[in-house]
Amino acid sequence: MNITEKILARASAKSSVSPDDVVFANVDKAMIHDVSGPGVIKVFEKLEKQGVSVDRLWDPTKVWAAEDHFVPSADKISAENIVKLSKFTKKYGIEKHFKYGMGQYGICHTLSHEEAMVLPGEVYVGGDSHTNTTGALGAFACGLGHTDVAYVLLNGKIWFKVPETFYFKLNGKLSEHVMAKDFILRIIGDIGTDGCAYRAMQFGGSGISEMSVEERLTLTNMTTEAGAKNGIIAPDQKIFDYLAARGAKNYTPVYDDKNSEYAKTFEYEASELEPLVAKPYSPENVAAARDISSIELDKSYIGSCTGAKLEDLRAVAKILKGRKVKIRTEILPAAISIYKKALDEGLVSIFLDAGVTIGPPTCGACCGAHMGVLAKDEVCVSTTNRNFPGRMGHVESKTYLASPLVAAASAVTGKITDPRDLK
Amino acid sequence: MKGNAIKYDQDNIDTDVILPGTYLKLHDYAELAKHAMEGLDPDFHSKVKDGDFIVAGKNFGCGSSREHAPIALSSSGIKAVLALSFARIFYRNAVDGAFLLPIEIGEDAYKNISNGDQLELSIEKNTIKNLTKNKEYKMKPFSELIGKIIASGGLFKYKP
Numbered sequence: 314m315n316i317t318e319k320i321l322a323r324a325s326a327k328s329s330v331s332p333d334d335v336v337f338a339n340v341d342k343a344m345i346h347d348v349s350g351p352g353v354i355k356v357f358e359k360l361e362k363q364g365v366s367v368d369r370l371w372d373p374t375k376v377w378a379a380e381d382h383f384v385p386s387a388d389k390i391s392a393e394n395i396v397k398l399s400k401f402t403k404k405y406g407i408e409k410h411f412k413y414g415m416g417q418y419g420i421c422h423t424l425s426h427e428e429a430m431v432l433p434g435e436v437y438v439g440g441d442s443h444t445n446t447t448g449a450l451g452a453f454a455c456g457l458g459h460t461d462v463a464y465v466l467l468n469g470k471i472w473f474k475v476p477e478t479f480y481f482k483l484n485g486k487l488s489e490h491v492m493a494k495d496f497i498l499r500i501i502g503d504i505g506t507d508g509c510a511y512r513a514m515q516f517g518g519s520g521i522s523e524m525s526v527e528e529r530l531t532l533t534n535m536t537t538e539a540g541a542k543n544g545i546i547a548p549d550q551k552i553f554d555y556l557a558a559r560g561a562k563n564y565t566p567v568y569d570d571k572n573s574e575y576a577k578t579f580e581y582e583a584s585e586l587e588p589l590v591a592k593p594y595s596p597e598n599v600a601a602a603r604d605i606s607s608i609e610l611d612k613s614y615i616g617s618c619t620g621a622k623l624e625d626l627r628a629v630a631k632i633l634k635g636r637k638v639k640i641r642t643e644i645l646p647a648a649i650s651i652y653k654k655a656l657d658e659g660l661v662s663i664f665l666d667a668g669v670t671i672g673p674p675t676c677g678a679c680c681g682a683h684m685g686v687l688a689k690d691e692v693c694v695s696t697t698n699r700n701f702p703g704r705m706g707h708v709e710s711k712t713y714l715a716s717p718l719v720a721a722a723s724a725v726t727g728k729i730t731d732p733r734d735l736k
Numbered sequence: 737m738k739g740n741a742i743k744y745d746q747d748n749i750d751t752d753v754i755l756p757g758t759y760l761k762l763h764d765y766a767e768l769a770k771h772a773m774e775g776l777d778p779d780f781h782s783k784v785k786d787g788d789f790i791v792a793g794k795n796f797g798c799g800s801s802r803e804h805a806p807i808a809l810s811s812s813g814i815k816a817v818l819a820l821s822f823a824r825i826f827y828r829n830a831v832d833g834a835f836l837l838p839i840e841i842g843e844d845a846y847k848n849i850s851n852g853d854q855l856e857l858s859i860e861k862n863t864i865k866n867l868t869k870n871k872e873y874k875m876k877p878f879s880e881l882i883g884k885i886i887a888s889g890g891l892f893k894y895k896p
Binding site for chain 2: 510
């Protein structure tokens with residue numbers, strides 16, 4: 314069995330599983346946020362009316378909550394949702410609730426690794442499609458809807474069809490101007506937005522070993538955009554050190570068996586990758602940044618679980634140091650801890666000197682919620698993960714998905730720019 | 737189960753157009769219905785009738801995990817989506833929450849069904865009758881577990 318199969322077999326108390334087997338897997342960790350939380354509450358209310366007991370959760374110590382989509386509260390309804398979520402976590406004894414304005418908080422997927430909320434070998438589900446992100450730590454991490462998360466909160470388990478695994482091997486180290494974002498855009502461009510539908514995407518090879526933990530998280534984050542059930546990477550010393558620095562120990566890493574199989578293997582050479590963008594209106598609509606350098610922009614958005622981790626901000630600072638932005642540029646660190654580190658490292662000064670507006674951690678405009686959404690016909694380069702019609706605002710706005718390096722270089726010129734071409 | 741087809745001749749109809757992100761803060765089903773398909777078809781709310789079916793191409797419901805998407809469609813009266821394929825979270829949300837039937841169809845049905853055609857679905861026989869065109873198509877049968885969850889009326893009523 315490969316990693317995904319071994320984790321699902323362990324979680325469903327089976328000696329082995331194969332692709333297409335249906336299992337009820339015991340869940341190790343579950344997450345709700347200010348959108349899926351109120352959705353779960355709605356399911357609980359329906360169940361109560363049907364006479365189903367919702368008095369207690371299966372294990373409140375394994376459940377955690379984030380406030381990220383509409384925070385700081387965008388309007389009255391958002392504020393009410395935050396109040397609802399707070400009442401819910403209090404009522405059910407969920408102690409790990411990251412609240413804005415009260416120390417560490419941020420985007421749920423960022424907290425999942427920044428706070429070591431999930432560990433290698435675990436089954437982790439969240440009420441958000443980008444839950445896949447956390448698979449970079451070597452966990453089975455999968456996004457679910459409100460009904461399924463409500464089921465997990467009450468029963469501690471959920472059904473899965475064991476996915477077949479596509480293996481993506483990266484040979485060699487990425488060059489200085491290329492980021493993990495470019496690699497995952499290349500893959501999605503090659504296989505399409507349903508290229509890994511219902512499947513697991515596993516990453517490996519020397520290029521992944523060379524990659525930092527945060528860069529690996531960018532890969533697994535966007536497995537969602539290929540339709541994947543989960544993204545996963547075998548944990549190594551970098552992961553163990555990352556988790557140890559966050560106080561996490563006592564876990565059992567899981568690895569492929571020697572005779573494990575993948576349904577398909579794809580191989581990429583790091584030396585052949587270049588800065589890319591995904592044009593409107595699909596993450597699979599990929600082009601070389603250099604080939605569309607005539608595209609004029611209104612805005613550069615550097616935020617989200619995909620593109621506002623500490624290393625993303627460092628990459629942006631490398632470009633913006635001593636330069637000025639030519640278009641509106643927003644930077645929203647993905648968590649308070651990252652914001653603080655960016656401040657301590659002097660990145661925030663570089664951003665402010667360049668003319669950038671810095672916002673609080675929030676999903677914000679990435680999902681068209683608030684804090685910089687786009688007007689009709691506005692064109693934006695963004696470090697986020699989706700560019701469907703209306704994703705970041707008006708249905709006739711346009712989003713070009715790119716790496717933090719490309720988004721920063723483009724902010725300086727006002728056009729889509731390959732960082733190598735910046736004077 | 738009888739109803740009329742509302743056809744979108746395209747692939748990858750994503751959850752951002754089925755229920756735009758700005759409405760994720762809403763959790764009232766009737767309110768969500770008002771914004772169903774707003775990103776793709778602003779007239780949807782005024783034209784949809786109780787019992788209608790959506791017909792679309794591959795990878796229907798890709799994108800976010802928002803259960804708002806099947807809820808908005810179901811609260812608008814949509815009883816089933818007939819598509820060449822479905823994105824995984826939309827599919828399981830539709831089934832586990834018992835909101836609507838996600839039915840996989842073949843190219844023949846997809847090409848042949850026109851907007852406004854009256855259709856009759858039979859889950860027992862795995863058939864779709866096009867009463868307007870007097871044709872019959874096969875639907876892909878549900879897997880064993882999905883069939884049982886649907887028959888039970890959703891995941892919470894299903895006893896493993």
